[in-house]
Amino acid sequence: MSKPTVILRRCPSYDVDRIRGIVREGLQSLGDLPRGRVLVKPNGVIAHRRFFPHAFTRPEFLDGVLGAVRDTAPDVQELAVGERCGITIPTRMVFAHAGWTRVVKRHRAKAYYFDEEPQVEVKLTREPRLRDFLYTPAPVARADYLINCPKFKAHPWTTVTFALKNFIGIQNDPDRLIDHDHRLDEKIADLQEIAQQRFIAIDAIEAGQDRMLTPVPFDLGLVIMGDNPVAVDATCCRMLGLDPAAIGHVRLAHEKGFGPLDEGEIALDGDVTLEQARGQAKGFRVGLIRVEKYFKDTRITALAGPPPEKVPGDYCWGGCPGAIEEAIEIVRQLDERADEKMKPLTVVFGGYEGPITPRAGEKVVFIGDCARWEGTLDGQPVKIESLYRDRGHHDPHRARADGIFMKMAKVFWSLFRRRKQRTLRAPGCPVSVAEHTLLLARLGGTRNPYFVPASAVPFMRAYVTSKVVRCFRRLFGMPARIRAALPEASPAPKSLPPASE
Numbered sequence: 001m002s003k004p005t006v007i008l009r010r011c012p013s014y015d016v017d018r019i020r021g022i023v024r025e026g027l028q029s030l031g032d033l034p035r036g037r038v039l040v041k042p043n044g045v046i047a048h049r050r051f052f053p054h055a056f057t058r059p060e061f062l063d064g065v066l067g068a069v070r071d072t073a074p075d076v077q078e079l080a081v082g083e084r085c086g087i088t089i090p091t092r093m094v095f096a097h098a099g100w101t102r103v104v105k106r107h108r109a110k111a112y113y114f115d116e117e118p119q120v121e122v123k124l125t126r127e128p129r130l131r132d133f134l135y136t137p138a139p140v141a142r143a144d145y146l147i148n149c150p151k152f153k154a155h156p157w158t159t160v161t162f163a164l165k166n167f168i169g170i171q172n173d174p175d176r177l178i179d180h181d182h183r184l185d186e187k188i189a190d191l192q193e194i195a196q197q198r199f200i201a202i203d204a205i206e207a208g209q210d211r212m213l214t215p216v217p218f219d220l221g222l223v224i225m226g227d228n229p230v231a232v233d234a235t236c237c238r239m240l241g242l243d244p245a246a247i248g249h250v251r252l253a254h255e256k257g258f259g260p261l262d263e264g265e266i267a268l269d270g271d272v273t274l275e276q277a278r279g280q281a282k283g284f285r286v287g288l289i290r291v292e293k294y295f296k297d298t299r300i301t302a303l304a305g306p307p308p309e310k311v312p313g314d315y316c317w318g319g320c321p322g323a324i325e326e327a328i329e330i331v332r333q334l335d336e337r338a339d340e341k342m343k344p345l346t347v348v349f350g351g352y353e354g355p356i357t358p359r360a361g362e363k364v365v366f367i368g369d370c371a372r373w374e375g376t377l378d379g380q381p382v383k384i385e386s387l388y389r390d391r392g393h394h395d396p397h398r399a400r401a402d403g404i405f406m407k408m409a410k411v412f413w414s415l416f417r418r419r420k421q422r423t424l425r426a427p428g429c430p431v432s433v434a435e436h437t438l439l440l441a442r443l444g445g446t447r448n449p450y451f452v453p454a455s456a457v458p459f460m461r462a463y464v465t466s467k468v469v470r471c472f473r474r475l476f477g478m479p480a481r482i483r484a485a486l487p488e489a490s491p492a493p494k495s496l497p498p499a500s501e
């Protein structure tokens with residue numbers, strides 16, 4: 001069997017024709033051309049030209065990839081682009097803001113907004129795993145050929161986000177939030193069993209450093225392609241001087257047999273050597289900063305203890321602490337005076353055991369189900385009990401997630417009820433980025449990002465359209481969640497390497 005291949009190609013700008021040529025050559029050289037139902041999965045976690053310009057796969061890149069598919073496989077049964085964006089935004093809005101809608105139309109492709117599609121149960125068999133099945137949108141389950149097009153970015157939960165991590169977007173919110181906690185790395189490894197990534201093309205022309213929603217742009221000038229997500233991610237890690245075995249989700253995907261980590265087991269190709277790529281990536285800043293440090297020298301005091309289960313570092317890297325880091329950046333992005341306006345606030349995560357010394361009038365918010373603490377506040381004894389329930393209590397068959405207006409109502413009601421109290425609890429496991437954003441904006445006295453005029457009107461339009469489409473489909477089409485996989489679906493990818501590899 002030939003080695004998985006990673007191709008590094010120089011591409012200094014978002015020139016659509018050049019990207020199209022590079023991807024076409026990549027597809028041809030790997031020799032596994034698109035066929036049947038082709039689904040392209042870009043990264044559109046959030047997109048807005050003004051507020052979030054660097055978080056998503058650029059439309060020029062998507063344009064080049066779709067063009068290359070048309071060039072190499074003109075007779076595919078279906079060419080589609082599908083994604084579920086983040087923070088409770090309707091995905092159709094992100095398609096429009098990312099500039100993908102017009103690109104999709106130009107290539108006569110179909111757009112799948114995964115939050116509006118029926119969700120299909122897919123059984124998992126590889127060990128070890130967190131669950132025996134997962135839900136995924138029907139277009140993912142029935143795709144014959146999946147092309148993954150992530151953006152090369154840093155990430156506060158997983159250090160980096162390349163091909164493997166981009167699979168978080170193949171789940172809709174209710175399923176995505178299950179296990180999005182201190183076991184997130186395992187969840188990402190499990191997701192790889194849902195669908196095989198037959199071709200990967202990473203938008204690494206302008207990479208994103210520091211964070212995932214509001215990354216700082218980094219001129220990397222590369223298109224990175226390959227036929228195996230672990231091999232691609234391991235190579236990207238090496239470019240940044242990271243040991244791929246030290247990046248949890250990459251190591252776990254390797255251990256589950258999804259691909260190799262060792263340099264000797266990966267064939268490198270292209271017009272850029274790994275050494276040259278390392279040179280180009282020099283100075284790139286990855287994520288993974290503990291929340292206490294992240295908020296140092298701000299008006300927010302963050303205190304964190306261990307999550308309820310023993311995990312490396314005794315810290316919940318996949319849940320609430322990372323979510324609040326992303327949330328404060330959203331608040332800053334939409335209100336340039338946010339830091340200046342922000343009222344002092346203490347936030348507490350996990351099993352924190354030290355003292356809490358808030359200033360006069362300052363609220364103390366215990367964030368997440370696992371937050372617990374015992375001590376004295378204002379001379380009074382305070383005991384905060386953990387609400388955490390084992391993950392066995394979360395049944396994906398009955399998974400639900402609140403829409404943004406329900407989240408707003410819950411957050412604002414709980415703040416109103418506790419307006420005269422010193423402490424407050426934000427329940428959930430995890431507490432989502434959207435809830436953190438609402439909480440920070442309200443308690444900090446800054447603008448509510450969901451009501452900023454430049455984005456509120458398109459948001460409302462997309463929200464209402466998305467709701468109407470979903471209702472219509474439920475009434476006249478498939479149910480929202482299907483217990484068994486679609487008859488034509490191929491949920492267990494046939495050509496994945498055997499689990500023992």
Ligand code: SF4
Nearest residue numbers: 316319368369370429
């Ligand atoms: S409640 Fe939050 S911090 Fe605690 S385990 Fe869940 S996601 Fe992690």
